[in-house]
Amino acid sequence: MSTVAARPVNDRLPALKLVQSSRKAARLAKLLLVLLALSVVAMIFAPWQQSARGSGKVVAYVPQERQQTVTSPVKGIAARLGEGLVEGAKVKRGDFIVEIEPNAANLVAQMQASLGDLDTKLATAQTKAEVYGQNVRAFAEARDAAVAAADQLIEAARAKYDAKQRLVPGYEAKALQAKQNYDRQQALFLEGVRSAKEVEKLRKDLDVAEAELQAARLDMAAAEDEWEAKQNERIQKEQEAQTKVDYARAMQQDALGQVATIQKERRAVEIKLSELERLKIYAPRDGTLFRVNIFERGQQLKEGDPLFTIVPDTSERAVELWVSGNDTPLVSPGDHVRLQFEGWPAVQFAGWPSVAVGTFGGQVMTIDPTDDGTGAFRILVQPDDQSDWPDERYLRQGVRANGWVMLSQVTLGYEIWRQLNGFPPSISGQPDKKYGDDAKKVKLPK
Numbered sequence: 001m002s003t004v005a006a007r008p009v010n011d012r013l014p015a016l017k018l019v020q021s022s023r024k025a026a027r028l029a030k031l032l033l034v035l036l037a038l039s040v041v042a043m044i045f046a047p048w049q050q051s052a053r054g055s056g057k058v059v060a061y062v063p064q065e066r067q068q069t070v071t072s073p074v075k076g077i078a079a080r081l082g083e084g085l086v087e088g089a090k091v092k093r094g095d096f097i098v099e100i101e102p103n104a105a106n107l108v109a110q111m112q113a114s115l116g117d118l119d120t121k122l123a124t125a126q127t128k129a130e131v132y133g134q135n136v137r138a139f140a141e142a143r144d145a146a147v148a149a150a151d152q153l154i155e156a157a158r159a160k161y162d163a164k165q166r167l168v169p170g171y172e173a174k175a176l177q178a179k180q181n182y183d184r185q186q187a188l189f190l191e192g193v194r195s196a197k198e199v200e201k202l203r204k205d206l207d208v209a210e211a212e213l214q215a216a217r218l219d220m221a222a223a224e225d226e227w228e229a230k231q232n233e234r235i236q237k238e239q240e241a242q243t244k245v246d247y248a249r250a251m252q253q254d255a256l257g258q259v260a261t262i263q264k265e266r267r268a269v270e271i272k273l274s275e276l277e278r279l280k281i282y283a284p285r286d287g288t289l290f291r292v293n294i295f296e297r298g299q300q301l302k303e304g305d306p307l308f309t310i311v312p313d314t315s316e317r318a319v320e321l322w323v324s325g326n327d328t329p330l331v332s333p334g335d336h337v338r339l340q341f342e343g344w345p346a347v348q349f350a351g352w353p354s355v356a357v358g359t360f361g362g363q364v365m366t367i368d369p370t371d372d373g374t375g376a377f378r379i380l381v382q383p384d385d386q387s388d389w390p391d392e393r394y395l396r397q398g399v400r401a402n403g404w405v406m407l408s409q410v411t412l413g414y415e416i417w418r419q420l421n422g423f424p425p426s427i428s429g430q431p432d433k434k435y436g437d438d439a440k441k442v443k444l445p446k
Contacts, residue, residue: 044411044412044413046411046412047409047410047411047412048409048410048411048412048414048415049353049406049407049409050406050407050408050409050410050415050425051338051353051404051405051406051407051425052323052324052327052328052330052331052404052405052407052425053323053327053402053403053404053405054321054322054323054324054327054379054402054403054404054405055321055322055400055401055402055403056319056320056321056322056378056400056401056403057319057320057397057398057399057400057401058317058318058319058320058341058395058396058397058398058399058401059317059318059319059320059380059397059398060312060314060316060317060318060397061314061316061317061318061365061380061382062314062316064285064312065285065312065313065314065316066312066397067290067309067310067311067312067397068284068285068309068310068312069291069306069308069309070097070281070284070306070307070308070309070310071303071304071305071306071307072100072301072302072303072304072305072306072307073100073275073279073303074100074102074275074276074279074303075102075103075301075302075303076100076101076102076103076279076301077100077101077103077297077298077299077300077301078098078099078100078101078294078296078297078298078299078301079099079100079101079297080098080099080297081097081098081099081294081296081297082095082096082097082098085097085098085289085292085294085308086289086292087289087290087291087292088288088289089288089289090287090288091283091286091287091288091289091310092283092286093282093283093284093285093286094282094283095282095283096280096281096282097281097282097283097307097308098280098281098294098307098308099279099280099281100279100280100281100301101279102276102279107276108273108276111269111272111273111276112273114269115266115269115270115273118262118265118266118269119266121258121262122259122262122263122266125255125258125259125262126255126259128251128255128258129252129255129256129258129259132248132249132251132252132255133252135248135251135252136245136248136249136252139241139244139245139248140245142241142244143238143241143242143244143245146237146238146241147234147237147238147241150230150233150234150237150238151234153230153233153234154227154230154231154234156230157223157226157227157229157230158227160223160226160227161220161223161224161226161227163223164216164219164220164222164223165220165223167216167219167220168213168216168217168220170216171209171212171213171215171216171217172213174209174212174213175206175209175210175212175213177209178202178205178206178208178209178210179206179209181202181205181206182199182202182203182205182206185198185199185202186199186202281307283310284310284312285310285312285313286312286313287310287311287312287313288310288311288313289308289309289310290308290309290310290311291306291308291309292308292309293305293306293307293308293309294307294308311397314397316382317382317383317389317392317395317397318365318380318381318382319337319339319362319380319381319382319401319403320378320379320380321337321378321379321380321381321401321403321405322372322376322377322378323376323377323378323379323405324375324376325371325375325376325377326424327405327424327425328367328377330405330407330424330425331364331367331379331405331407332364332367333364333365333366333367334363334364335363335364335405335406335407336361336362336363336384336405336406337361337362337363337364337381337403337404337405337406338353338356338359338360338361338362338403338404338406339359339360339361339362339381339389339401339402339403340358340359340360340401340402340403341360341389341390341395341399341400341401342399342400342401343394343399344358344390344394345358346358346359348402348404353404353406360383360387360388360389360390361383361384361386361387362381362382362383362384362387362403363381363382363383363384364379364380364381364405365379365380365381365382366379366380367379379405381403407425408425
């Protein structure tokens with residue numbers, strides 16, 4: 001009895017031995033469980049590269065090398081088309097594309113005739129302006145001469161007045177002396193000392209002296225009136241002469257105004273004529289014809305109608321990415337970007353860019369100062385110094401692309417916590433370095 005109890009359980013229960021796990025499997029399970037726990041802990045503290053995602057397309061970095069549409073400058077018909085004018089054709093700058101003929105018959109000849117008429121009017125107006133200018137100078141000289149002559153007459157009248165004025169005191173003294181003699185002799189006559197004849201003689205002398213004084217005063221007044229008359233005459237002559245000068249100057253200004261008006265009309269005709277003479281349209285740049293909107297001779301065109309669209313050749317490509325407004329404040333010029341181009345096999349690990357396959361490096365060059373109206377901001381990305389993009393035949397303008405702007409590096413646990421809480425990515429610890437004196441300069445278009 002004791003011997004049976006002492007036997008192992010497995011010996012006593014053979015079926016249990018068949019269903020029981022082996023010790024090696026148990027040890028392996030425990031090891032895997034420990035490794036799983038350690039992996040979870042390691043992943044929580046593993047580094048994770050934060051990024052701002054954007055999508056866009058390939059464009060030319062220089063705006064002049066992007067897709068261009070050439071429009072008709074005037075209303076007319078397509079008179080002549082260039083050879084080989086098909087979509088996809090390669091053209092060089094200056095290659096002939098189309099010649100447009102205005103609808104109005106002989107419009108160029110008519111405008112040239114109008115230009116000749118305006119030239120005749122312009123010459124006439126310029127001659128009038130020159131003649132009136134000469135009249136202004138002549139009338140001004142005549143005015144100055146008349147004023148000078150009037151000044152001389154005024155000076156002569158003033159001298160005459162001064163002379164007459166100097167004579168009056170002498171006559172006044174003479175009349176006073178004659179009056180005193182007469183009064184004295186009259187008193188003596190009343191006393192019976194003098195005869196009436198002597199008194200009568202002195203009376204005549206007094207009358208003569210008073211008459212001479214009156215005449216001198218009248219002469220002085222006449223000289224003064226003549227002086228004032230000469231001054232008034234000078235003012236009148238100057239005003240009359242100035243009126244002629246002003247009239248001639250007004251006519252000169254009117255003629256000059258006609259000259260300016262005719263010149264303006266002439267310039268307008270010249271501009272229109274030059275537009276008509278530039279009706280041969282040439283390729284603006286080296287490139288490829290993308291769309292051709294003219295098909296045959298005689299096709300009616302309106303001003304502003306598209307003639308053709310050209311995609312210029314470019315050696316400086318860039319990627320135009322649109323980034324959400326939430327991530328734009330975290331993006332700075334000079335930030336590294338990983339790009340995935342449409343049609344190019346790639347595997348991108350956003351958190352571990354070092355293990356990505358088929359992506360290409362780039363660098364943020366510019367960030368638009370305003371959004372596109374929907375809250376997205378455009379950034380331009382160019383190849384960095386350590387990455388070559390695919391050849392132009394594979395990477396044409398318009399190829400769509402996805403991009404990831406590299407931001408701060410955090411732990412995977414923090415990234416999971418951030419995503420669960422909806423927080424924005426972290427800002428780099430040294431954000432100002434790119435905007436200081438050592439900031440990378442934005443590359444300017446050639």
